[in-house]
Every structure is written in C-alpha cells, then in structure tokens.
Amino acid sequence: MNRRLFLGAALAAPALLRTASARAATPVDVELVLAVDVSRSVDPEEQEMQFSGYEAAFRDPRLIEGIMGGPLGSIACTMFTWSDWHIQNTVVPWMHLNGPEAANRFADAIANAPRRTWLYTSISGAIDHAAKQFGQGFEGTRKVVDISGDGVNNSGRPLAEARAEALEQGIVLNGLAVLDRTPTPLSLAAALPPLDDYYRNEVIGGPGAFLVVAEGFEAFDAAVRRKIIREIAAVPAPGPQIERFA
Incomplete structure (x- = not known):
C-alpha cells in the first residue's frame, strides 16, 4: 500500500510542479528581450553609445508612461549581448517593470553591465538564444525580441532557419539596424546588401x-527610445515598417 502511494505521488509530482510553475508566472503586457550586438565591428565608443541609449530609454518618462499605460500596467524585460554563434551573455536578468522605480533599477543595471567585445556577428545565434529566454517567471500577452546590430549574419547556422523557428513560436522579431559610418573596403561593400534592406527582408x-x-551610432539614443516605446504599446499602433533616425 505504501509503495503504491509512493508511486502515485511520484507520478503526480511533475504535473503538480507544472501547475505550480504556471500559477507562479506573473502576467505582463509584454515579455521583451533586448539583444545587443557586441561584435568586433562595434568599437568601445560605439558600444558605450548603445548601452547609454538603452539606459536613457528606461529613464525616459514617456517610456515609463507607456509601460504603465498597458492593460496590466507592466512588462518584463531582460538584456543580453551577442556576437559569435556560441557567445551570448545575459547582462541584465529578467525584471518586472511596473513604474518609475523599477524602470530606473533596470536602467541602473544597464549602466553597471560589463562591456565586452568579441569577433563575429551571429544574428541566428542571437535569435536562437532569445527564443529560449521566454517563460522564465512571466507570461506576456506578446513576446518580442529587439535585435540591434550593425552587420549581417556571418557566424552560426543559416539566419532563415533561426528566424522561421522563432516565428513559429509566436515571437515577434523587431530590428534596430545601425548604419555604421566607418568606411568599408569597396570590395567588401559591393558584396554586402544594404543593412537596412537586409534587416527588413531577413531579420x-x-x-x-x-x-x-539609426544613421550612425550617434543616432542610436533617439532610435532606441522610439523603438521600445512602440514595442511596449498596449495595442501597437499601425506605423511604418521602417523608421529612420539621423
């Protein structure tokens, strides 16, 4: 009898854990993953502009108002940096943002995040990693990945495969393409598609x-603020598929 009770409890345990996990998930308007390019083409000054841009965005009263204006009045957000196919580092873990205090804590975490530079540009690796981040304590009405970068996929598996798998999971992929003004060798430039076209068609x-x-990293600050405000809108307003900031 005791053995049967033990076996029954053992079989029921996984279901109970799943139920407890589901109950523990905090409902939010959006689960937002920020994926930031730190490949070799992003020099230290440009990387600092990226981090400062994200930090300033989460201190912006307009963004905080947008967070609080949703049906649930909160979002969940995390940030990781990416480069080579196997290099993705979480720099700010998932946080529940429901007002100025929480938003500023998130901004503080970005300000204190480590700055590192790696080599290649694996957008496919970034998408694969981002897709695995959802469902960690939050349940969003929408799941959004915000990918910022200044180059095309040159590491890891084909981008089309990673993109298709993420879309099948109901994940929305938005892009922030930075048109780096650093001169590119003519032979290389001729072989690459315009980055804005590439992000629109492939990412x-x-x-x-x-x-x-963003027309250069100097425009990143304004671009990222606008982008996140639009992403967290309760009902995303119809807007242009491409917005430009100079």
Missing part, C-alpha cells in the same frame, strides 16, 4: 514587426 518578422534605422 524582422511576426505580427506588426518593424525596423528602426
């Missing part, structure tokens, strides 16, 4: 997906 996808283009 973004899902309902309401859009692309923000």
Whole structure:
C-alpha cells in the first residue's frame, strides 16, 4: 500500500510542479528581450553609445508612461549581448517593470553591465538564444525580441532557419539596424546588401514587426527610445515598417 502511494505521488509530482510553475508566472503586457550586438565591428565608443541609449530609454518618462499605460500596467524585460554563434551573455536578468522605480533599477543595471567585445556577428545565434529566454517567471500577452546590430549574419547556422523557428513560436522579431559610418573596403561593400534592406527582408518578422534605422551610432539614443516605446504599446499602433533616425 505504501509503495503504491509512493508511486502515485511520484507520478503526480511533475504535473503538480507544472501547475505550480504556471500559477507562479506573473502576467505582463509584454515579455521583451533586448539583444545587443557586441561584435568586433562595434568599437568601445560605439558600444558605450548603445548601452547609454538603452539606459536613457528606461529613464525616459514617456517610456515609463507607456509601460504603465498597458492593460496590466507592466512588462518584463531582460538584456543580453551577442556576437559569435556560441557567445551570448545575459547582462541584465529578467525584471518586472511596473513604474518609475523599477524602470530606473533596470536602467541602473544597464549602466553597471560589463562591456565586452568579441569577433563575429551571429544574428541566428542571437535569435536562437532569445527564443529560449521566454517563460522564465512571466507570461506576456506578446513576446518580442529587439535585435540591434550593425552587420549581417556571418557566424552560426543559416539566419532563415533561426528566424522561421522563432516565428513559429509566436515571437515577434523587431530590428534596430545601425548604419555604421566607418568606411568599408569597396570590395567588401559591393558584396554586402544594404543593412537596412537586409534587416527588413531577413531579420524582422511576426505580427506588426518593424525596423528602426539609426544613421550612425550617434543616432542610436533617439532610435532606441522610439523603438521600445512602440514595442511596449498596449495595442501597437499601425506605423511604418521602417523608421529612420539621423
């Protein structure tokens, strides 16, 4: 009898754990993953502009108002940096943002995050990693990945495969393409598609997906603020698929 009770309890345990996990998930308007390019083409000054841009965005009263204006009045957000196919580092873990205090804590975490530079540009690796981050204590009405970068996929598996798998999971992929003004050798430039076209055609996808283009890292601050405000909108307003900031 005791053995049967033990076996019954053992069989029931996984279901109970799943139920407890589901109950523990905090409902939010959006689960937002920020994926930041730190490949070799992003020099230390440009990397600092990226981090400062994200930090400033989460201190912006307009963004905080947008967070609090949703049906649930909160979002969940995390940030990781990416480069080679196997290099993705979480720099800010998932946080529940429901007002100025929480948003500023997130901004503080970005300000204190480590700055590192690696080699290659694996957008496919970034998408694969981002897709695995959802469902960690939060349940969002929408799941959004915000990918910022200044180059095309040159490491890891084909980008089309990673993109298709993420879209099948109901994840929206938005892009922030930075048109780096550093001169590119003519032979290399001729072989590469314009980055804004590349991001529009190969990276973004899902309902309401859009692309923000920063004309150089100097425009990153304004671009990232606009992008996140649009992403967290309770009902994303119809807007241009591409927005540009100079």
